[in-house]
Amino acid sequence: xxxxxxxxxxxxxxxxxxKGVNFVDLIxxxxxxxxxxxxxxxxxxxxxxxxxxxxxxxxxxxxxIVRGTAEQCFMPLTVGGGVRRVEDIRTLLLAGADxxxxxxxxxxxxxxxxxxxxxxxxxxxxxxIDAKALSPGKWEIFTHGGRRRTGIDAVDWAKRVTxxxxxEILLTSMDRDGTRExxxxxxxxxxxxxxxxxxxxxxxxxxxxxxxxxIVEGHATAVLAASIFHFGIHSIRQAxxxxxxxxxxxxxx
Amino acid sequence: xNVVIVDYGSGNLRSAAKAFERAxxxxxxxxxxxxxxxxxxxxxxxxxxxxxxxxxxKRGLEGVAGMTEAxxxxxxxxxxxxxxxxxxxxxxxxxxxEHGVHQGLGWIEGExxxxxxxxxxxxxxVFRVALDSEKVKIPHMGWNDLxxxxxxxxxxxxxxxxxxxxxxxxxxxxxERPGDVIAEVDYGGPLVAAVGRDNIxxxxxxxxxxxxxxxxxxxxxxxxxx
Numbered sequence: 001x002x003x004x005x006x007x008x009x010x011x012x013x014x015x016x017x018x019k020g021v022n023f024v025d026l027i028x029x030x031x032x033x034x035x036x037x038x039x040x041x042x043x044x045x046x047x048x049x050x051x052x053x054x055x056x057x058x059x060x061x062x063x064x065i066v067r068g069t070a071e072q073c074f075m076p077l078t079v080g081g082g083v084r085r086v087e088d089i090r091t092l093l094l095a096g097a098d099x100x101x102x103x104x105x106x107x108x109x110x111x112x113x114x115x116x117x118x119x120x121x122x123x124x125x126x127x128x129i130d131a132k133a134l135s136p137g138k139w140e141i142f143t144h145g146g147r148r149r150t151g152i153d154a155v156d157w158a159k160r161v162t163x164x165x166x167x168e169i170l171l172t173s174m175d176r177d178g179t180r181e182x183x184x185x186x187x188x189x190x191x192x193x194x195x196x197x198x199x200x201x202x203x204x205x206x207x208x209x210x211x212x213x214x215i216v217e218g219h220a221t222a223v224l225a226a227s228i229f230h231f232g233i234h235s236i237r238q239a240x241x242x243x244x245x246x247x248x249x250x251x252x253x
Numbered sequence: 254x255n256v257v258i259v260d261y262g263s264g265n266l267r268s269a270a271k272a273f274e275r276a277x278x279x280x281x282x283x284x285x286x287x288x289x290x291x292x293x294x295x296x297x298x299x300x301x302x303x304x305x306x307x308x309x310x311k312r313g314l315e316g317v318a319g320m321t322e323a324x325x326x327x328x329x330x331x332x333x334x335x336x337x338x339x340x341x342x343x344x345x346x347x348x349x350x351e352h353g354v355h356q357g358l359g360w361i362e363g364e365x366x367x368x369x370x371x372x373x374x375x376x377x378x379v380f381r382v383a384l385d386s387e388k389v390k391i392p393h394m395g396w397n398d399l400x401x402x403x404x405x406x407x408x409x410x411x412x413x414x415x416x417x418x419x420x421x422x423x424x425x426x427x428x429e430r431p432g433d434v435i436a437e438v439d440y441g442g443p444l445v446a447a448v449g450r451d452n453i454x455x456x457x458x459x460x461x462x463x464x465x466x467x468x469x470x471x472x473x474x475x476x477x478x479x
Binding site for chain 1: 265266267268271272275304305306309380388390391392393394395396397398416417419420421422423438439440459461462463464465466467468
C-alpha cells in the first residue's frame with residue numbers, strides 16, 4: 001500500500017539555508033546540498049526547498065542548488081518560492097526538481113495554474129496555500145508571508161486550483177507556522193476532504209504526535225516540517241518509527 | 254556500454270542521467286542524453302523517460318524527426334535492451350486514453366486509462382478523498398511497496414516484494430497479456446508497477462527517484478542481457 005510522506009523543508013535565501021539542520025558533523029551547515037544529503041540518508045520521503053530570496057538576481061543560486069541536489073540525492077524534490085512564469089518552472093524541472101510549488105503567482109493570475117499543468121502535467125504542479133483563520137470553519141488566503149490579505153476562501157481556492165490542474169496542495173496555516181503548537185487540524189481536514197488530490201499539511205509541527213494528528217485527524221497524505229528536524233530535536237527515522245507505532249503507514253527503508 | 258536517454262522534450266532528463274551515472278559508477282559505461290535518432294544506432298541500452306500527459310509526450314516524440322522509426326529499429330528490430338520510465342513506459346502501450354484516444358508505440362498489448370480505484374478497506378482510509386468516500390486520491394503519489402511477480406524479472410534481481418519505490422501518476426496501464434506484468438502495487442486494488450517482454454521493460458514508478466532500490470533496478474537493467 002501507499003505510505004504517507006514525511007517531507008523536511010529547507011528555507012533557502014541567497015543560496016544558503018536559513019533554518020537548517022544543526023548537526024555537528026556538517027562542515028557547512030548553510031550548504032543546502034549537504035543538508036539535503038543528510039535527509040536523503042535518513043530516509044526522508046521527499047525534500048522541499050523554499051526559496052525566500054528577495055532579489056531576482058540571486059535566483060541562479062537556487063538553480064545551482066537544485067542541480068547539485070539532484071546530482072546526489074535520488075529522491076523526489078519539490079521547489080517553491082518566486083515561481084511566476086512558465087519559464088521558471090521549466091528551468092527548475094530541467095535543473096532537477098520533480099515538482100514546482102506555485103503560490104502568489106496563482107493568486108495574481110489564476111490561469112497560470114492551468115497553463116502550467118497543461119505544459120508540464122498536473123503531477124508536477126503543486127499549489128501552495130497560506131491560510132489564516134477568520135472564524136471557526138473559515139480561512140482566508142494570505143500572500144507575502146502572511147502580510148497581504150486576498151479575500152479568497154482557502155477551501156474554495158483549493159477546489160478551484162485542483163479543478164485547474166494542480167496535482168497537489170501544500171497547505172500552511174499562517175496562524176500555526178513557527179508556533180510548534182501543531183497543525184491547524186480543522187483547516188487541514190476541511191481542505192483535504194474538499195479536494196481529490198493529495199494534501200501536504202504544514203505549519204506548526206512541534207512534536208511527533210503532531211505529525212500523526214496531521215494524517216489521522218487532518219486527513220493529509222503528507223506532512224511537512226522544518227524546525228523539528230533542523231534543530232536536531234527529532235530525526236526523520238524517529239518520526240517514522242513514532243508514526244508507525246501510531247498505526248500510520250510509513251516507509252522504513 | 255553506451256546508454257542513450259532519449260530526449261524528446263519531456264521530463265527531467267538530468268535526474269535520469271545522473272541516476273544512471275551513479276548506478277553505473279563501477280563500469281565503463283557512457284551515458285548520453287540525445288535527441289538524435291542516429292545516436293540509437295551506437296547505443297547498447299535505450300531509455301525513454303517521460304512525465305506529463307500521454308498525448309503531449311507522444312506529440313513530443315513524434316516531433317523529433319525519425320525518432321519513432323529509430324526506436325522501432327533499435328528496440329524491436331535489433332532487440333536492444335529498452336527501459337521506459339513512467340509515461341515512457343505508458344508510451345509502449347498500444348493506446349492511450351488521456352485527453353482523447355492516442356496511439357502509442359504498440360509494443361505492449363494494452364491501454365492507458367485513468368486510475369479510478371475504490372478503496373473499501375480501513376487501512377487505506379488516509380488516502381481516501383474523504384472518509385465517507387471510497388475513492389482514492391489521484392494522483393497516486395508517493396512510495397508504495399512492490400509485489401514482484403515470480404520468477405522475478407532480471408531487472409528486479411535483489412529487489413524483493415515489499416521494497417518501496419516512488420510513484421506519481423494519475424493514469425495506469427491495463428495489460429491484455431497477464432504475462433507482461435512483472436510487478437504490481439496496491440492502491441485501492443492492484444496497479445501495474447512494471448511491464449516486461451523480450452528485451453523491453455517499463456516502470457510506472459521512477460527508479461531515478463527511488464533512492465537505493467531505484468539505483469539497484471537501473472544497475473540490473475545495465476547488467477541485463479536479454
